[in-house]
Amino acid sequence: MRRLLPCFCSILLVAACNTEQRELKQALRAAGSNRPELEAVLDHYRSDADSLKLRAAKYLIRYMPLHRSYGDEIERLYDRIDSMIPCYGDPDSLTAAIADEYLRVKSQISTHFDIQTVSSDYLIRNIEQAFDLWRNKPWAGLLDFEEFCEYLLPYKCYDMQPLTDWRSDLADRYDGKLGTHECVLWQDNPRIAASDVNTALQASKPYFYARPNPCPIFRASTVTNLPTGLCPETCIAAVQVMRSKGIPVCIDFTPNWAARSKNHYWMTVVNHRHQHEVFSAYGSNPGIPHCIDRAISKVFRVTYSPNPEVVRILKKDRWMPDALPCLFTRDVTETYLKTDDVSCRLYDDLDPDGTVYLAVFDDQNWIPVCWGARKGNTVCFERVGRDVLYMPIAYDERRSMYPVGEPFFLQNNGEMKYMHPDTLHRRVIRMNRKYPIYEYFTDIKPNLSGGVIEAATDPEFRNVRTILELPKDTLVFAGTEMIRCTDAFRYWRIRSTNGGLLDMAELHFYDGDQKLDAELFTTVVDEKSCSVVDQIDDDDALTYASLQDPNNSIWFDFHRPVNVSKIIWIRRGDGNDIYPGYDYTLYYWNNRNWMVIERQCAGLHTWIDFQNIPENALLYLACDTTGKQSRPFLYQNGIIVWY
Numbered sequence: 001m002r003r004l005l006p007c008f009c010s011i012l013l014v015a016a017c018n019t020e021q022r023e024l025k026q027a028l029r030a031a032g033s034n035r036p037e038l039e040a041v042l043d044h045y046r047s048d049a050d051s052l053k054l055r056a057a058k059y060l061i062r063y064m065p066l067h068r069s070y071g072d073e074i075e076r077l078y079d080r081i082d083s084m085i086p087c088y089g090d091p092d093s094l095t096a097a098i099a100d101e102y103l104r105v106k107s108q109i110s111t112h113f114d115i116q117t118v119s120s121d122y123l124i125r126n127i128e129q130a131f132d133l134w135r136n137k138p139w140a141g142l143l144d145f146e147e148f149c150e151y152l153l154p155y156k157c158y159d160m161q162p163l164t165d166w167r168s169d170l171a172d173r174y175d176g177k178l179g180t181h182e183c184v185l186w187q188d189n190p191r192i193a194a195s196d197v198n199t200a201l202q203a204s205k206p207y208f209y210a211r212p213n214p215c216p217i218f219r220a221s222t223v224t225n226l227p228t229g230l231c232p233e234t235c236i237a238a239v240q241v242m243r244s245k246g247i248p249v250c251i252d253f254t255p256n257w258a259a260r261s262k263n264h265y266w267m268t269v270v271n272h273r274h275q276h277e278v279f280s281a282y283g284s285n286p287g288i289p290h291c292i293d294r295a296i297s298k299v300f301r302v303t304y305s306p307n308p309e310v311v312r313i314l315k316k317d318r319w320m321p322d323a324l325p326c327l328f329t330r331d332v333t334e335t336y337l338k339t340d341d342v343s344c345r346l347y348d349d350l351d352p353d354g355t356v357y358l359a360v361f362d363d364q365n366w367i368p369v370c371w372g373a374r375k376g377n378t379v380c381f382e383r384v385g386r387d388v389l390y391m392p393i394a395y396d397e398r399r400s401m402y403p404v405g406e407p408f409f410l411q412n413n414g415e416m417k418y419m420h421p422d423t424l425h426r427r428v429i430r431m432n433r434k435y436p437i438y439e440y441f442t443d444i445k446p447n448l449s450g451g452v453i454e455a456a457t458d459p460e461f462r463n464v465r466t467i468l469e470l471p472k473d474t475l476v477f478a479g480t481e482m483i484r485c486t487d488a489f490r491y492w493r494i495r496s497t498n499g500g501l502l503d504m505a506e507l508h509f510y511d512g513d514q515k516l517d518a519e520l521f522t523t524v525v526d527e528k529s530c531s532v533v534d535q536i537d538d539d540d541a542l543t544y545a546s547l548q549d550p551n552n553s554i555w556f557d558f559h560r561p562v563n564v565s566k567i568i569w570i571r572r573g574d575g576n577d578i579y580p581g582y583d584y585t586l587y588y589w590n591n592r593n594w595m596v597i598e599r600q601c602a603g604l605h606t607w608i609d610f611q612n613i614p615e616n617a618l619l620y621l622a623c624d625t626t627g628k629q630s631r632p633f634l635y636q637n638g639i640i641v642w643y
Contacts, residue, residue, distance in 0.1 A: 091228035133246030176200030493555030
């Protein structure tokens with residue numbers, strides 16, 4: 001066996017070399033009229049004593065045929081955006097203006113394959129710059145050649161990035177404390193280097209958030225100057241800045257959160273142990289946990305080399321869902337969490353040649369997060385995250401998604417749990433929310449706890465009567481309270497019982513089914529101590545009044561003594577509580593679709609009772625009046641289990 005092992009390794013090495021030579025020849029043929037430029041690069045490094053530079057050139061050229069960039073027209077758009085940035089102080093206004101400008105010129109912007117346009121001078125300059133960083137920057141010197149090729153060498157950090165001299169443009173910007181540390185161990189530590197530059201980036205912008213930007217901004221000089229953006233823009237900016245300084249970083253992303261909406265992008269840096277440490281571009285530095293509370297189904301790493309599985313799918317289908325920007329990626333899910341390979345039985349009427357994807361639920365729709373290896377009517381999905389609700393899907397000739405298997409929940413022990421509705425056994429359930437409570441509200445829990453409603457006959461509240469104490473120890477967002485008070489009072493108020501902090505979205509008083517109108521006042525200690533008092537009675541669950549001082553209260557003058565039989569209160573929240581007067585529809589998953597169980601109006605309550613709910617059914621509650629956020633759930637033993 002020992003004698004055979006070297007021989008086997010030699011065979012693999014020869015096979016790999018043959019593959020590389022074949023890919024290089026294919027790339028040169030794909031270059032067409034640009035082939036002399038690429039051959040000039042290879043000739044240049046064949047005469048160079050440094051054989052690694054020739055290997056690096058071959059690496060870039062081999063994978064270049066699939067890479068694209070925008071044409072020169074995009075440069076004029078970026079110039080226009082650069083001139084717009086100083087003109088807008090409001091991030092949303094700037095984002096809207098950029099979107100308008102992009103839509104105006106979108107049809108004029110062309111794309112091209114890099115293999116047909118990259119010049120020899122450009123490629124040689126980038127190779128020389130990358131090697132200079134690798135060999136002369138202490139924090140880059142620990143990279144092996146394979147790491148260097150993926151995280152420092154590429155002439156672009158993201159597909160569609162314009163072919164500009166981005167390394168030179170950014171080399172002297174956002175250094176922070178980079179290279180100034182007296183500690184030798186810190187000087188060559190890529191984690192410290194990434195932290196220094198990330199801190200400088202963070203200090204360069206007072207904020208970095210806004211609505212999604214429909215304009216693809218990849219030019220380094222523009223994306224780094226944007227005062228606003230979302231996580232993709234922050235990562236695109238940060239990866240260019242850091243790689244221009246020789247810091248080995250890359251972008252990781254999840255196509256969609258497993259238990260909430262939208263995707264997410266973040267950064268990693270290759271540390272001195274050749275491990276990837278997570279950090280948030282323009283945010284938290286390496287060593288600080290990032291979004292550890294959020295369920296993940298799949299994680300991919302942006303690479304220069306293409307994903308061979310995606311190449312295979314594109315060759316077969318000529319298309320891939322937009323939700324999966326995975327051509328230049330590597331699956332790194334198992335480096336983040338425990339994963340399992342799962343096999344799913346597919347429906348019998350499925351297209352025998354169609355690609356099958358695995359999807360998670362994104363508040364309203366099923367969103368693909370990976371693809372599977374299919375064999376007949378069975379598909380295997382590799383390395384998927386646990387504690388996640390999934391469903392196998394496919395696409396028809398119109399590129400419309402449809403289910404091809406039953407949804408299942410991959411439990412924390414790796415077992416698959418199917419939820420087949422039992423229509424013979426039904427029950428009543430009470431719903432007071434249509435969406436789970438996420439971490440943001442636990443962070444502001446002091447503002448959402450306690451409070452007391454009092455009444456009096458005089459405006460000084462000398463003979464005050466406590467009418468209702470709001471929940472203090474549990475996070476309850478809304479309530480409908482029947483009041484057993486036979487006395488009439490002209491003046492009513494709400495005050496905090498939690499050190500002055502109290503955020504309330506709505507507070508309504510009823511006599512029977514008749515809402516009582518009042519004039520609103522507050523006892524203001526200073527201008528900041530109580531904000532937007534009138535928003536406590538504006539019928540908008542997303543606005544709120546905020547008490548910030550123990551001496552503050554909001555009070556209602558009804559201008560006559562009134563009898564109150566019902567109080568409806570809604571704390572500051574996300575608008576996903578059951579809101580009085582809104583219409584709601586409850587669905588369950590059955591027969592490959594969401595089926596309607598019942599439609600109801602909430603009436604004068606902050607809850608709804610739904611009848612005839614099948615046992616073990618996967619449920620989904622949507623508000624028909626307003627709002628988009630909803631999550632599937634299971635109702636077990638009187639408890640809502642959100643997925």
